[in-house]
Amino acid sequence: MTTGSLLAADLVIAVLAAAGWLGGGAAAAARRRPLALGLAAFALLATLARAVTITALARAGWWFAAEKVLVAAPLSLAAVAAAGPRLLRAPADIRSAAVPLLFAGYAVSGGLLVTVLHGYPASAGAGLLAVAGVVTATVVSWRVLGRRPSRTVSRAAVVVAVAALVTGTGLAAAPGAAPAVPHDREYRDARTAGEPTRRFTLTAGTATVNVSGRDVAAWAFNAQVPGPELTATVGDVLEVTLRNRDIERGVTLHWHGYDVPNDQDGVPGVTQAAVLPGQEFVYRFRADQAGTYWYHTHAVSDIGVRKGLYGVLVVRPAPVTGVDVTVPVHTLDGLPLPAPRTEPVEAGTPVRLRLINTDSTTHRYALAGTPFRVAAIDGSDLRGPTSLVDTAVLIPAGGRYDLVFTAPTTPVALFVDGRAVYSTGAVPATPGEWPMLDPLTYGVGSPVPWTRFDKEFTLVLDRGLDLSGLLPRYAHTVNGAADPDIPPQVVRLGDVVAFTIVNRSQVVHPWHLHGHHVLVLSRNGKPATGSPLWLDSFDVRPGEVWKVAFRADNPGMWANHCHNLAHADAGMTLHLMYS
Ligand code: C2O
Numbered sequence: 001m002t003t004g005s006l007l008a009a010d011l012v013i014a015v016l017a018a019a020g021w022l023g024g025g026a027a028a029a030a031r032r033r034p035l036a037l038g039l040a041a042f043a044l045l046a047t048l049a050r051a052v053t054i055t056a057l058a059r060a061g062w063w064f065a066a067e068k069v070l071v072a073a074p075l076s077l078a079a080v081a082a083a084g085p086r087l088l089r090a091p092a093d094i095r096s097a098a099v100p101l102l103f104a105g106y107a108v109s110g111g112l113l114v115t116v117l118h119g120y121p122a123s124a125g126a127g128l129l130a131v132a133g134v135v136t137a138t139v140v141s142w143r144v145l146g147r148r149p150s151r152t153v154s155r156a157a158v159v160v161a162v163a164a165l166v167t168g169t170g171l172a173a174a175p176g177a178a179p180a181v182p183h184d185r186e187y188r189d190a191r192t193a194g195e196p197t198r199r200f201t202l203t204a205g206t207a208t209v210n211v212s213g214r215d216v217a218a219w220a221f222n223a224q225v226p227g228p229e230l231t232a233t234v235g236d237v238l239e240v241t242l243r244n245r246d247i248e249r250g251v252t253l254h255w256h257g258y259d260v261p262n263d264q265d266g267v268p269g270v271t272q273a274a275v276l277p278g279q280e281f282v283y284r285f286r287a288d289q290a291g292t293y294w295y296h297t298h299a300v301s302d303i304g305v306r307k308g309l310y311g312v313l314v315v316r317p318a319p320v321t322g323v324d325v326t327v328p329v330h331t332l333d334g335l336p337l338p339a340p341r342t343e344p345v346e347a348g349t350p351v352r353l354r355l356i357n358t359d360s361t362t363h364r365y366a367l368a369g370t371p372f373r374v375a376a377i378d379g380s381d382l383r384g385p386t387s388l389v390d391t392a393v394l395i396p397a398g399g400r401y402d403l404v405f406t407a408p409t410t411p412v413a414l415f416v417d418g419r420a421v422y423s424t425g426a427v428p429a430t431p432g433e434w435p436m437l438d439p440l441t442y443g444v445g446s447p448v449p450w451t452r453f454d455k456e457f458t459l460v461l462d463r464g465l466d467l468s469g470l471l472p473r474y475a476h477t478v479n480g481a482a483d484p485d486i487p488p489q490v491v492r493l494g495d496v497v498a499f500t501i502v503n504r505s506q507v508v509h510p511w512h513l514h515g516h517h518v519l520v521l522s523r524n525g526k527p528a529t530g531s532p533l534w535l536d537s538f539d540v541r542p543g544e545v546w547k548v549a550f551r552a553d554n555p556g557m558w559a560n561h562c563h564n565l566a567h568a569d570a571g572m573t574l575h576l577m578y579s
Pocket residue numbers: 254256296298398512514559561563
């Protein structure tokens with residue numbers, strides 16, 4: 001069983017246990033003896049079963065189990081101790097068992113709420129609040145059911161509840177690290193890259209675009225979705241003038257995967273101010289990395305990118321030989337882009353397909369009709385990529401794969417999630433359940449260039465209640481906090497930095513660090529054995545633990561976030577900062 005499915009199973013069992021105890025308690029109060037005994041017996045089994053799931057999770061990593069061991073397990077023990085004996089005695093007057101059964105239900109629910117609303121790291125504050133809730137609910141039930149607890153018991157309960165509530169609130173509200181991202185920096189557009197050799201102008205505006213015969217209200221660069229394809233040759237100096245015609249919420253250009261100087265990175269509030277209607281901003285940087293990249297707005301990025309403010313950036317090492325096609329995949333108002341296209345290619349011609357996932361979720365790509373190699377991922381060439389056939393690749397949100405092959409005499413077709421998007425002739429049948437390429441074992445390995453790390457950070461990805469803003473929200477969190485309250489990771493120029501990224505949530509988080517490519521060291525404790533993988537976007541699936549490292553060689557303040565942009569907007573954004 002994977003850690004991801006264990007997390008899900010544990011959650012389901014906890015919900016069933018809580019429901020069983022509460023249902024049993026209610027049935028007992030209603031004098032429905034068999035129902036009460038049945039539900040309670042079921043709940044008892046479920047509660048005991050959690051000993052197995054929680055132990056297994058703790059063995060997979062403390063991050064997955066901390067609050068379950070420290071809060072849910074003691075509460076479950078209390079539940080079993082209070083309700084178990086009643087159940088075994090199966091009293092004739094079942095109503096006398098109602099309060100113990102309800103108590104067990106509150107206790108198990110308390111533990112569950114701590115997991116769902118608070119998560120990692122476990123805190124004494126959350127534990128005490130749960131205890132206060134359980135005690136209060138039990139005392140109230142006792143009174144409602146008309147069986148007065150003795151004076152001593154109710155006094156003790158009030159003392160425990162109040163003490164737990166006061167300490168718990170105090171601890172939970174203790175000020176965390178203040179957001180250290182300065183928002184009063186001076187912004188400039190750098191003219192330091194040299195004389196431009198490639199000039200582009202991108203004008204952002206609302207536009208109606210036609211997608212497979214339907215008119216869609218989009219936000220677009222130069223009235224097209226995707227925006228114009230920007231191409232350059234290594235060594236060029238790019239100058240891109242961004243204008244905003246009428247996007248009220250502002251726009252910027254972020255060069256996804258391109259390790260530009262910090263002041264060209266396009267993150268509003270961090271590296272520049274958002275460009276408002278009527279304004280412009282000039283980006284200039286040297287194209288010194290070859291490969292497949294893309295650009296997109298970083299202002300209200302979730303909405304902006306989804307509505308169409310993105311495009312392709314390709315930097316080639318030399319003029320194109322053969323066929324070189326970019327396939328940026330996007331979902332615009334529910335409609336898949338690009339439109340399918342067929343282009344005959346003469347047999348023997350070298351073909352490069354540059355696959356780009358500009359959506360917020362993973363896509364599955366399958367190339368049918370030819371053996372192929374994955375030449376590059378996220379712009380970096382792979383070492384010794386072997387020939388693949390009938391193999392699919394999963395590209396995370398923001399990620400890019402370059403597939404290369406020599407055109408055969410028969411047609412070749414590229415499928416995205418089962419839909420043909422590009423072909424060189426009549427489209428062959430949809431590929432079936434092909435095996436998935438694991439990039440961590442693909443190509444030829446080489447030793448990790450570092451033996452020690454100057455800085456190590458752990459990012460535990462989860463969900464939790466965020467009460468720090470004006471309105472409470474159910475945020476996507478990193479180490480229990482949500483943007484802007486996640487402390488930045490501070491490094492010095494030249495540091496070798498390692499990140500351990502742990503996903504204890506139920507959804508995939510495509511992780512993306514700006515300004516740097518990270519080398520994948522391991523996944524779930526297993527070292528990467530294939531070609532060195534220098535990534536800027538990688539899927540951390542539920543229950544997974546990725547360890548990656550990089551050299552801090554690009555000073556500035558860099559966004560470090562989930563590229564499911566809805567998650568990033570809902571709290572899952574932090575910053576890497578050079579001291
Ligand atoms: Cu592609 Cu911070 O983004």
